[in-house]
Amino acid sequence: MDWRRDLNTLSEIVSDHIKFRRQLLKLAKSDIVKQYRGAALGWMWAVISPAVTIFVFWFAFSIGVRRGHDVDGYPFFLWMISGFIPWFYMKATLTGGAGSIRKYKYLVKRIKFPVDTIPTFVSLSNLIVNLALQIIMIFIFMGFGFMPTKYCLQIPLIIIGMFIFFTAWSLMAGMLSAMSKDFLNLVKSVTQALFWLSGVIYDANRITIPWIRETMLFNPITLVANGYRNAMIYHRWIWEYPGQIRNFVIMTVIMCVLAVWAYKRLKKEIPDVI
Template sequence: MGIIFRISSYEDRASYQSHYLGMVWEYLYPLIQICIYWLVFGVGLKHGQSNGVDYLPWMMIGITPWFFMNRATLDASKSIYQRVGMVSKMKFPVSALPTIKIVSNLSSFWTMLVISVVVSLLYGIRPSIYWFESIYYFICMLVFLLAFGIFNSAVSVLIRDYHVLLQSVMRMLFYLSGVLFNFESGAFPPIVTRILQLNPFFYVVSGFRESLMGQGWFWQRPTLTLEFWLFVLFFLLVGSHLHYKFRSRFVDLI
């Protein structure tokens, strides 16, 4: 575990060593994106409130885990073939590479989460016992990213076009995960809403909102919770199987 944190810290510094603002871009880029989405959807399209909550804190609480999950997913998917040199020259657990990418993105997640909470407090959202529920959704997010990262990293080596496809899918999921729009408000037919709820990214995004806005407990949605963990189990089992089967051939395949 220690080596994972050391490598992830090194990668954070190495990614921005040639930039004048350095690590500041880790936090500046998502803030710029949030401002753009708020101006377009919160002001321009008059989405002033969602479920009785002002649009800005509602969006920020949802977009914070999404930014983290999106980047961690894409980074983890290319973690093996980016580190082919290290894998080929030393005995290193290949399955740990996606975890390194996930950990390296945690610092920006925590910073954005603190900013989101501060904005929520300024808009009148007060702390409640539901906030403890965010610990559960944080664990859900990490376990899902780990399972999904193990799966994606293996498939990206076996099928080189997969990473490009994954990028397109993640762009589409940004709009289908409830980050900018509340599709549970009744604007969509029930069957469409039900299909969109199957998205594991939606489960995490909506979960953070429910916990930080005091709107309910996860056990009040047992079906969605079961479906989410079935997705996690599927990706973990298939991803682990692919890693075990092809780990000795990853270097040759790359």
Template sequence: MFDIYKLMWGKRNLVHTLALQEMKKEYAGTLLGVLWGLVNPLLRIAVYWFVFSIGAKVGKNVDGAPFIAWLACGLVAWFFINDAFRLSKNSFRSKRGLIKNTPFPIAVLPAVNVLYSYYIHLILLATILVVMVFYLKTISVYWLQILYFDFAAFMLLIGIGSVTAPLVAVSKDFGKLIDTVLVFLFWMTPILWSVDNIEGPLKFLVQLNPFHYIVQGYRDSIFFSTGFWEYPGYTLYFWVFVFVSFVLGNYLYKRMKPIFLDLM
């Protein structure tokens, strides 16, 4: 049931090495190197803050949390989700040469892209947390919960990457569809707005989005001193979703591997 994930774990040193190689390749020849991983997301945070707080004048404190800090926290979580999702879904198609010409354990490729995205994420996360300490003038033991939500996001993205990578390898149209869905999810996930602004069935539907669990978990940890164990039903739902994605990803890979190897 979990054959490809056992392979990922067994080849974890290879996954780590390949993720670092991806980082070196991405920033090779640049003056700032991996610091470019900070420049783009920080500029995007600044733009969103300006649009909503200065331009539209709707950037008010959220349950006592300063809007700019609340916004930055949600965006940091989303940047990791978006980058890892986008790269992992293309992990087979983008490595066609490697897959065709070498006896390579291709099942590990989604994990390589998720880990690469996580390493970049850690640089941004560390920077934001340092800024938060000075901006909020406080720190809490609940901040350690971010390690749990990072692990939860990592596992979710491994599962999603394992599901989508074989499908994208078979059809480029499916990759285009996912790109569109990611844009939709960005606006429908409570990143720029609070889920408490809506009520009833619509709020329930928004909370079914597993990415909301991660984004809200970041904010609960930093601003609201709320433990994930305080909403056990939601936590159980999230991990059931992850489990299902793992099972489906393993099934699709084994079923579709001969097909996408021929097509690529």
């Protein structure tokens, strides 16, 4: 029966991750080093590139269109970066996860490394870089005179949920992109659209058209941005919004099912295609 095969595939994926857990950490570190190797400023680009992007959007919304009003007593700049910083991880994993198996095809063809673990260490490397940005974000809040509160204790839960969803995405998208580069090109094309449609720089809860608002609140990118702002700005617990937790769990389960399906269907063909 298909459901038994799906359970066997899921068991295989979990087993591979447990068996190769040490290698995953080493490869994640290697992936970070590879990203910045050869650049004169090296690791500084992990901060410079997001900082330039944030400055451009802050200037556009605070100086240009002059809509950067304070939010619950917090400067608009702090409101913006609380949702923007996790976006950098999500963006990197949307595209990097989709291209992960193609990028590390030598692990599949030469070393026979488990294909299902490749997207995981790429996602992990992106998360490690983003955690450094999140620490900087907290210091920026402190520099503005806003100390961390008890609500920040829920951020690790948000990080875990974010990592699980986007790692599952990376496995599904990585398998499909390995089979067809068109899928990878499609992902790169729609990523910027997702940014504008996901409430990263505006509050999706304030959209006045009900069906659009409810649809957006099924978007994991929107839910993660909301979670960070609830912790950093609005001082609310994520469980005060059970509907959003339900939506995120539903989307995560769906993504995990799709990842298992893609791996089960394509794992034997990947070494020959790439």
